[in-house]
Amino acid sequence: MTIILYDIPSTLKGNAWSPNTWKTRYALNFKGIPYKTEWVEYPDIEALCIKLGIPKSPFEDHYTFPAIHDPSTGAYLSDSWEIAVYLEKTYPDTPKLFPHNTVALQHATFTAYDDNLAALWFTVLPDTNNILNPASEAYFRRTREKAFGKKMEELEAKGEEGVKEWKRYESGLKKIADAYATSSGPFFMGDTPCYADLFVAAYLIWQRLVWGENSKKWKDVASWQGGRWAKLLKDLSKYETIH
Amino acid sequence: MTIILYDIPSTLKGNAWSPNTWKTRYALNFKGIPYKTEWVEYPDIEALCIKLGIPKSPFEDHYTFPAIHDPSTGAYLSDSWEIAVYLEKTYPDTPKLFPHNTVALQHATFTAYDDNLAALWFTVLPDTNNILNPASEAYFRRTREKAFGKKMEELEAKGEEGVKEWKRYESGLKKIADAYATSSGPFFMGDTPCYADLFVAAYLIWQRLVWGENSKKWKDVASWQGGRWAKLLKDLSKYETIH
Numbered sequence: 001m002t003i004i005l006y007d008i009p010s011t012l013k014g015n016a017w018s019p020n021t022w023k024t025r026y027a028l029n030f031k032g033i034p035y036k037t038e039w040v041e042y043p044d045i046e047a048l049c050i051k052l053g054i055p056k057s058p059f060e061d062h063y064t065f066p067a068i069h070d071p072s073t074g075a076y077l078s079d080s081w082e083i084a085v086y087l088e089k090t091y092p093d094t095p096k097l098f099p100h101n102t103v104a105l106q107h108a109t110f111t112a113y114d115d116n117l118a119a120l121w122f123t124v125l126p127d128t129n130n131i132l133n134p135a136s137e138a139y140f141r142r143t144r145e146k147a148f149g150k151k152m153e154e155l156e157a158k159g160e161e162g163v164k165e166w167k168r169y170e171s172g173l174k175k176i177a178d179a180y181a182t183s184s185g186p187f188f189m190g191d192t193p194c195y196a197d198l199f200v201a202a203y204l205i206w207q208r209l210v211w212g213e214n215s216k217k218w219k220d221v222a223s224w225q226g227g228r229w230a231k232l233l234k235d236l237s238k239y240e241t242i243h
Numbered sequence: 244m245t246i247i248l249y250d251i252p253s254t255l256k257g258n259a260w261s262p263n264t265w266k267t268r269y270a271l272n273f274k275g276i277p278y279k280t281e282w283v284e285y286p287d288i289e290a291l292c293i294k295l296g297i298p299k300s301p302f303e304d305h306y307t308f309p310a311i312h313d314p315s316t317g318a319y320l321s322d323s324w325e326i327a328v329y330l331e332k333t334y335p336d337t338p339k340l341f342p343h344n345t346v347a348l349q350h351a352t353f354t355a356y357d358d359n360l361a362a363l364w365f366t367v368l369p370d371t372n373n374i375l376n377p378a379s380e381a382y383f384r385r386t387r388e389k390a391f392g393k394k395m396e397e398l399e400a401k402g403e404e405g406v407k408e409w410k411r412y413e414s415g416l417k418k419i420a421d422a423y424a425t426s427s428g429p430f431f432m433g434d435t436p437c438y439a440d441l442f443v444a445a446y447l448i449w450q451r452l453v454w455g456e457n458s459k460k461w462k463d464v465a466s467w468q469g470g471r472w473a474k475l476l477k478d479l480s481k482y483e484t485i486h
Contacts, residue, residue: 100342100345100432101426101427101428101432102345102348102432103425103426104422104423104426104431104432105345105348105432105439106348107421107425108348108356108422108431108439109351109352109355111355111358111359111418111422112358115358116358175354176351178350179348180347181347182328182346183344183346183347184344184346188347188348188351189343189344189345189348190344194348196351
């Protein structure tokens with residue numbers, strides 16, 4: 001049976017952009033589990049979740065995606081982490097996201113990634129806002145402007161401060177690159193991807209999609225650390241199909 | 244043959260205190276590789292390293308410990324990470340520090356730990372200074388006061404600011420506890436320790452040693468996150484023998 005993946009559409013070709021829903025899409029594609037995306041604009045998420053009985057993520061105070069419905073078990077669930085753990089447990093005969101008891105090491109890897117990437121948010125959120133459809137754009141703008149106490153157009157640091165923040169982002173990625181560099185292969189665990197690789201790739205593909213492949217920003221990121229990040233996306237490109 | 248582990252002595256019973264040399268001691272004990280500690284005061288480290296041909300750590304601009312000499316291969320090397328990788332490669336029939344290709348995931352775990360623990364340094368450095376022998380104390384004080392531009396006695400935040408920093412340290416440890424909580428056992432990889440556990444424990448045993456088991460600070464740390472940190476040290480206590 002086919003899993004339903006709930007995701008937020010955009011003006012981009014293929015719709016998909018959100019890093020959090022990309023984590024789930026990558027995981028489903030990597031595991032080869034049949035699924036189909038259902039596109040829901042931001043303002044409609046809450047009502048849908050309440051109607052279907054999809055809970056809030058334990059890490060959020062509001063309803064958001066990714067969420068899935070798995071007709072073969074009847075499960076409705078949200079949150080990329082909870083979904084990854086669910087898929088791993090429910091489909092034991094598919095490729096492993098957390099092989100050899102690495103679930104806690106991979107969880108710590110996300111912490112390392114998140115802590116280092118604070119510098120990314122304010123430069124990528126306004127560009128994300130720009131690719132949303134009108135209904136989602138208004139919602140995204142309202143909630144983010146409230147959260148940060150700034151107009152969307154004022155989030156990104158300008159001039160010298162902007163250069164400094166961009167360097168800070170590069171330094172954050174360098175720490176993740178240093179970890180990758182100790183691996184015997186292109187992925188964290190050598191020659192086979194694990195969930196931590198898909199997690200990192202989900203943030204990268206978001207940047208490539210909202211900035212565009214030919215943007216100065218993406219070209220910068222793609223050039224850092226010996227081209228590691230462009231190569232990671234390329235190595236995982238077979239898992240980026242949008243079903 | 245017996246490896247020599249170079250370490251810095253103190254006024255503590257058993258001498259050992261340094262988190263970085265504890266990483267190596269834990270690793271040697273965990274692997275069951277025979278070794279003996281040679282105690283060298285801070286001001287004598289550089290001359291000894293130059294005499295023996297021990298290189299600087301790739302992460303430091305000065306000579307420091309841990310360093311080891313392995314008479315069975317003739318190797319002299321420094322830096323806890325380099326030593327862990329060397330031991331894993333040179334002694335393949337001993338318990339694994341990085342089982343199943345987890346070296347890069349574990350490296351990322353250290354980043355997660357380091358980033359979260361900035362709040363620890365200024366409260367633990369003055370107490371560390373207090374347990375050193377006079378020659379090392381003078382060296383430690385001079386180099387740290389130069390690095391931070393403050394007297395040793397002014398490093399730790401006081402009053403409200405101190406309370407805030409201490410809470411910040413607790414929050415940092417919480418992120419590591421959250422990762423641990425996803426494991427199926429007491430260690431990152433379930434029921435068997437790996438190097439990332441020894442890495443975390445090395446920082447904890449440092450705190451327990453320089454603050455003392457009955458100090459308010461250690462009792463705080465030991466009580467956080469359901470007593471996880473005291474338990475981790477207890478679960479690894481068979482690897483804390485000082486040879």
